[in-house]
Amino acid sequence: MSNSKPVVTPTNPQFKLSIDQCPSTDVERAYMNSIPYANIVGSLMYAMVCTRPDIAYAVSLVSRYMANPGKAHWQALKWILRYINGSLNRVLIYGGALGEDSKAVIEGYVDSDYAGCMDSRKSISGYVFTMFGTAISWKATLQKVVALSTTEAEYIALTEAVKEALWLEGFAKELKLQGRGITVKCDSQSAIHLSRNSAYHERTKHIDVRLHFVRGVIERGEVQVLKVSTEDNAADMITKTLPSCKFFHCMQLIKLHEES
Template sequence: MDQIDVLKKQLKNAFEMKDLGATKKILGVELLRDSKKGILKLSQHCYIKKVLERFEMVNSKPVQTPLSAHFRLSCNQCPRTEDEKAEMSTTPYSSAVGCLMYAMVLTRPDISHAVSAVSRYMGNPGKEHWRAVKWILRYLSGTADYGLIYGLKGGTEVDVEGYVDADYAGDLDKRRSLTGYLFTLSGCTINWKASLQSVVALSTTESEYTATAEAFKEAIWLRGMVTELGFEQRQVAVHCDSQSAICLSKNQVHHEKTKHIDIKLHFVRLEVSKGVVKLLKIHTDDNLANMLTKAVPAAKLEFCMNSAGICRL
């Protein structure tokens, strides 16, 4: 009898295997299951409450949007004198933005644009930047029990679908544009991003096309991931509200307004021609990615959130 057999014999009646109770929290994310309805909810309610307590915003008056359109953040609002810098040095700006980032990355796509805006000034924040951070916290104080929900829209078919948008020259400092995209799986949000583009776009078309290229790369990766999980999806649909970007993805003819666009972006055309990803026109009113690139009105934000499965749990 070898050592393995001896060990098995010794452990035969030493313990009894049991299934462990379903996990209710991981990395600060609360998992709420309804097995009968086939629904899974992800929430950071407790985490957000602790953040609000930490920055003394529990009793703050809630606001309806993550960032109001009246905030026009720029480097011109950064402290200029030593006294101003000394005053802002006591403000927990970086800590607050870091806490907001954690919520945004895990369960709150709706604050992506706002967090992207305030995170640009972590090196030297001013009073207006701090007011913007507190505005986001006020928004979270009224939506702390919001989160992602999976299963309501899900049917038997696994289907990845994307939405992409760009805000041309939205960055007031370097006039860079903002890319925003959101992907759903069977109608439930699984992936999102809001970030400044690495180069300065020279036209709205270029900014939209650059955003589309980023979304296509993500679509291809998600398609591969779904395939590895055993689900076959021949083509991923990406919705865009820019007719010019859609035309550029199909038209092989260069003209004066687009010849400056870097050739690397034209891999979009290749993927469209291969049938891996299809770029579809969507009205801007129906584009879920709008909330990732700009400050939208409360009604539009509510529509985007409901459509993306971000709701009160």
């Protein structure tokens, strides 16, 4: 793929991947057996975990079909390689210095894509945390249960982000870096309201009580959840396919730039 034509985003809106696209004939299976699909996905996972949050959603998408990939899944995987080929110099840029009166500020963005999986109709959770404005932790994953509303999907994603925030806060305190509670930014007003209001009502009584631990965390002031506009939510690129202009804006929010 070194001579392939580069593309500007790691996913293509035309790709609607599902289990129905897995090989159904012996000829298709024989063709896919000759392709190192799992090896390539594993290599992309390594890059994504270490330095490339921009491909987190794309890698989570193609990794669902590693057991029995089809030609459509292979085309989506090659699209990611074409994106990598055109962005080999894209790096996370860390800056900022700690003075005697300054402390590192850790902030998080969280988002979800309701019923994003075409096979199971499970939603996708995504978060990214930054220090000095640069990404230090990110994740894109399918939720373990099927959410019945966008509010529930956002609330499940917020719970995962808060758990990560607690771990990062403890780690930062050991290094004597964090001076205050971590802020998590969410673009769902209803999920934020649910995280602060302990009253049950008809629309939320079915939500697993284990998720409500986030309320205690917020009440104790360990994590602060704030509203952010969808346009400025960096976690958008970790949960769904975006147009190029929005995708590049999300990368700017976490200081993922081309190396000069």
